Amino acid sequence: MSRTSHHKARQYLTGYLFIAPWLIGFLVFTVWPFFQSIYLSFTRYNIVSPAKWVGVSNYRMLLTQDELFWKSAWVTIKFALFSVPLGIVAGVSLALLLNLNVKGITTFRTIFYLPSIVPTVATSVLFIWILNPTIGLVNRVLMLAGIQGPSWLNTAPWAFYSLVMMSLWGVGGSMIIYLAGLKDIPQHLYEAATIDGANAFRKMRHITLPMMTPVIFFNLVMGIIGTFQYFTQAYVIAPSGGPGDSTYFYSLYLYNRAWKYLDMGYASAMAWMLFLLIIVLTGLVFKTQKRWVHYGG
Amino acid sequence: MEAERSLDTGKLKVWLVWIAVLVITVVVFASGHSTPRKYPERKLVRFWHRWQGDWEKQVQKIVDAFNASQNEYEVVPVSVPSSGADAKFILGVIGGDPPDLMSMFSGGVPNLAANGFLTPLDTLMTPAEKDAFINKSYPSIRDIGMYKGRPYGITIGADLTALYVNVKQLREAGLDPDKFPMTLEELEEWGMKLNKYDAQGHLTRLGFLLSDVGYLSHYFGGGFYVHEDGSLELNTPQNVRALKTIVDYRKRIGFENVLRFQAGLNDIEGAASWAFMHGDLSITYDGQWRVEELRKFKPDLEYRVIPIPPPKEGGTPLGGLVGGNYMIIPVSAKQKQGAWEFLKFWSGLDNPDRAAKFYNMGGWLPYSPAVANSPTFQKWLKGDQQFQAFIDILGSPNCKAPPPIANLQFLNDLITRAEDEATRGAQSPEDALKELETKFKEERDKRRALGYDE
Numbered sequence: 001m002s003r004t005s006h007h008k009a010r011q012y013l014t015g016y017l018f019i020a021p022w023l024i025g026f027l028v029f030t031v032w033p034f035f036q037s038i039y040l041s042f043t044r045y046n047i048v049s050p051a052k053w054v055g056v057s058n059y060r061m062l063l064t065q066d067e068l069f070w071k072s073a074w075v076t077i078k079f080a081l082f083s084v085p086l087g088i089v090a091g092v093s094l095a096l097l098l099n100l101n102v103k104g105i106t107t108f109r110t111i112f113y114l115p116s117i118v119p120t121v122a123t124s125v126l127f128i129w130i131l132n133p134t135i136g137l138v139n140r141v142l143m144l145a146g147i148q149g150p151s152w153l154n155t156a157p158w159a160f161y162s163l164v165m166m167s168l169w170g171v172g173g174s175m176i177i178y179l180a181g182l183k184d185i186p187q188h189l190y191e192a193a194t195i196d197g198a199n200a201f202r203k204m205r206h207i208t209l210p211m212m213t214p215v216i217f218f219n220l221v222m223g224i225i226g227t228f229q230y231f232t233q234a235y236v237i238a239p240s241g242g243p244g245d246s247t248y249f250y251s252l253y254l255y256n257r258a259w260k261y262l263d264m265g266y267a268s269a270m271a272w273m274l275f276l277l278i279i280v281l282t283g284l285v286f287k288t289q290k291r292w293v294h295y296g297g
Numbered sequence: 298m299e300a301e302r303s304l305d306t307g308k309l310k311v312w313l314v315w316i317a318v319l320v321i322t323v324v325v326f327a328s329g330h331s332t333p334r335k336y337p338e339r340k341l342v343r344f345w346h347r348w349q350g351d352w353e354k355q356v357q358k359i360v361d362a363f364n365a366s367q368n369e370y371e372v373v374p375v376s377v378p379s380s381g382a383d384a385k386f387i388l389g390v391i392g393g394d395p396p397d398l399m400s401m402f403s404g405g406v407p408n409l410a411a412n413g414f415l416t417p418l419d420t421l422m423t424p425a426e427k428d429a430f431i432n433k434s435y436p437s438i439r440d441i442g443m444y445k446g447r448p449y450g451i452t453i454g455a456d457l458t459a460l461y462v463n464v465k466q467l468r469e470a471g472l473d474p475d476k477f478p479m480t481l482e483e484l485e486e487w488g489m490k491l492n493k494y495d496a497q498g499h500l501t502r503l504g505f506l507l508s509d510v511g512y513l514s515h516y517f518g519g520g521f522y523v524h525e526d527g528s529l530e531l532n533t534p535q536n537v538r539a540l541k542t543i544v545d546y547r548k549r550i551g552f553e554n555v556l557r558f559q560a561g562l563n564d565i566e567g568a569a570s571w572a573f574m575h576g577d578l579s580i581t582y583d584g585q586w587r588v589e590e591l592r593k594f595k596p597d598l599e600y601r602v603i604p605i606p607p608p609k610e611g612g613t614p615l616g617g618l619v620g621g622n623y624m625i626i627p628v629s630a631k632q633k634q635g636a637w638e639f640l641k642f643w644s645g646l647d648n649p650d651r652a653a654k655f656y657n658m659g660g661w662l663p664y665s666p667a668v669a670n671s672p673t674f675q676k677w678l679k680g681d682q683q684f685q686a687f688i689d690i691l692g693s694p695n696c697k698a699p700p701p702i703a704n705l706q707f708l709n710d711l712i713t714r715a716e717d718e719a720t721r722g723a724q725s726p727e728d729a730l731k732e733l734e735t736k737f738k739e740e741r742d743k744r745r746a747l748g749y750d751e
Contacts, residue, residue: 044747046412047391048628054747061743067736134561151556156721239380240710242717259384260706262412265747 041268051265058269069270071245072253073277075160076228079249083167084223088216090171095178096208109179116172124236127166128153153237156246163233163247174219181215182208213293221282228278231255250274336364339371342635345386346400347379347622348659351593355658362655363642370635372398386627390414395627398636403441403450403623404699404706410444411703411750416626418448421637426646434665435691437619440698450623453643454661456584457617457696458512459686460484464599466491466502466579474601480609481516484580485546491579492550500550500558505580507543510716511709514539515616515695516607521712523700523737532734535611540726542608544719552720574598585687589660592681602683604690615693621662645671653677660684662691703749704740711736 016023041058043051062069098109115123130137131152139149152162189207198206231251234241241248254274258267334341348356353376360372375396377385383405389395401409409415419427430439430448442450467474470491478484488505495501507513514520519535530536547555562572571587572578574595582605591598607614624644626636645652649667653674656663663669669688678684690696699705715729724732 044749047387048413052748057747061746065739065743132560133557151553151560154556154560155553156723240713242714243721244718244723245714256710259387260710261704262387262408 037268037271040265041272043265043268045265045268046262047264054265058266059273062266062269062273068245068248068253069273072241072248072250075246075248076230076250079160079164079167079230080224080227082161082164083227084220086164087167087171087174087223088219090168091174091178091219092212092216094171094175095182096204098175098179099182113172113176116170116175120232121236123166123169124233127162127169127233128237131162154243156244159238159243160246163237166233167227174223177215177219178212181212185211210294214295217285217289217293221285224281224285225278228274228281333373334371336371339369340632340635342370342372342398342632342639343396344372344374344398344400344636344639345377345382345396346374347377347382347402348400349376349378352659358658359643359655360639363639366642367638370632370638372635372639387414390627390629393629395629397626397630397632398639399625399627400453400622401450401625403452403455403620404709406442406450406623406625407444407701407705408703409625410447410449414628415449416628416630416633418442418451418626418637418640421626421633422448426641429646429665429667433667435663435696437617437691437696437698438662438664440701441619442623444701444703450625451640451644451646452619452621452623452662452664453640453655454622454659455619455664455691456586456621457619457662457687457690458509458582458584458605459690460580460582460603460605461573461578461587462601462603463573463576463579464601466576470579477601477603478606480606481542481612482609484606485549488546488580489549498554500554502576503550503555503558503578503581506550506555507546508716508720509582510536510540510543511699511712512618513543513605515618515697516605516612516614517542518611518613520618520697521700521708523702523708529734529737531737532730537726537730538608538611540716540719540730543716544722544726547720548722552722573600585662585684586660588681588684588687589657591683600683602686604686613695615690615695617690617693617696619691619696619698650674657681662687666692704744707740708737 040051042053042055043058044054045051094112098105098112118126129135131139133139133149133151133154136149136152138152142149150158152158185208189211190203193203193207229251230249234247234249234252235255238247239252241252250270251274254267254270257263257270344360346353346356356374356376360374364371379402383401386395386399386401387409406415410417418430422430430451438452438455439448441455442448442452462474462477464474467487472487472490478487484505485507488503491502491504492500493502511521514536517535517539519533519539520530521536522530524530562577571583571590573581573583573587574591588602591600604615606612607616624640626633626640630636641647643652643655644664645655645668646664649663649665650671650673653663653668653671654677655661656668657674657677663674668674669691678688700708702708711733715724715733718724718732719726719729
């Protein structure tokens, strides 16, 4: 072995040794459970006893006999349909506002970003109070305008839409990414547009939004993945998925199957159905990107 | 010179960062890891429970009493938050590091027993202890910890429900507390008289409200049961009647009105903020632990505790459904014998009179008439006479345990869902219970197809 290749091998070894803690963690805590759960989804498994092979029974029951599976899947899809586009519109709008050159803009940016770092459980409890029908802030404000607000979290369909509204609370996280995207748009494009006589709306329509599409695409994909795994807020606010199953999200049902009913095999099958759904949807979004995502600038 | 100074400042910053990292590391890793031991030479018994606040203090007193009573074991209690406590327990068992003893909500006991998480307690009992538990417990309390004829859980804090009545508000409304309704129908009328509304018609005080069909059905001669032979008592005329009564009464007050009123109550369970204490509820049904809370936090409130009166036709008095905290010993516990000794000490299986004071401390129901009739318990009852109503219910043949089936949690969820659907008007009571039974059968068929026993 030449001296150079020996040196290179040592370099590789050193490199792998440095990343070994992460690599081992990834293999043990992610890759192994990932493949193990495929096997478990074909078994009856309660954690303490050995798993018993049941073939495709879990999948067959999920698809043909479990009404709650379809119900919770629909609640989750509906939530994604509302909250993802809403989050994008709110995030982009907020980023545009916080991209203005006004005094104290850094303070505003901090203020709008802060909610996204508040722990989810704390946010959920906060919203339980804000949306209280009698003493909550929202209904108190509505009362000033002479409107009697609904029982937000206790009646269908308001409970569902309250959670959609709540999802905007954390929009500061994506706003920062949009803001970075805005800062990345070359100034000369705007200068050229100004010389061509374009007004603010045209600049937005033909420069800002097209140049932002890679960032919007990224947030769309992450948003879809995130909303399909929506759990904590629903678990804190309506652990039984009520009223009337209107907030029975897929992950909540999966959790109950696994930890409440100790049906780990069935829950694993549910997890794989969710994974496949996310893969399909993400794939579809990727397929459309050629039509609307513009790279360059 | 300037450059040297900035270099020094730079070094200082680096040092400060290192010191901060060190301090944080020490704080994070050093705190909370050592188990506080008073008697390190003794065998450790790790006890997880879900009590917090004032109750946690009472638990600590009981633990201290046990630790002072013998020289072999040291019980170390840990309060685990209720939400996720079951999942933590399961993870502890499969991780090989469970507590030796845990206080768990009764609904989860059969499922954990069926899945092999729990130690059958008869393997730790002497013949005399087994006899005391099987033959001398209150039947409903005993049965809730049983699965397939074997004991897996013993209560130290069973719960029952009865009416709490605000005497002053009754008198103000022209109602005589000494002539309390003998039927549910009369009670409903009293409730309507006690309601108070503001100018917009919103409730400001709730006279009485019916809820919890799982519990109330026992006053109609019903109850939600799955028998060992597989027969079901779910969609029965008695249960339909109970649910219909709940729905009809809610309609009279106004579902939305009740919802708004209840949501506005600053009513945190276990704290001194119970709505009844502050006069927002005139008659309400709640658990026996409230007696002790009222004694502590509102000793001047004139109130009475009365069992729910049965309906006029076909009613069964002194009905009830036991639930609450049950002690379990995980199958992989390291110190089973120590856990059992502590469980015996607390429950009073070996010495009812000694244990009586523990039940009194938290306002808990005793597991057996031997404890209830002990001098210490009787002395306490004289001071807290309202508690007697719960002892009366406990001794009644109409006081039952939920069915000991593995998918009890699933059944409970179905009952809650059916009541929710019916009270919201989304389904009629008849349809809600019909659907409940259908869904339960479907789930049972599904479980059987997967190879479960039931």
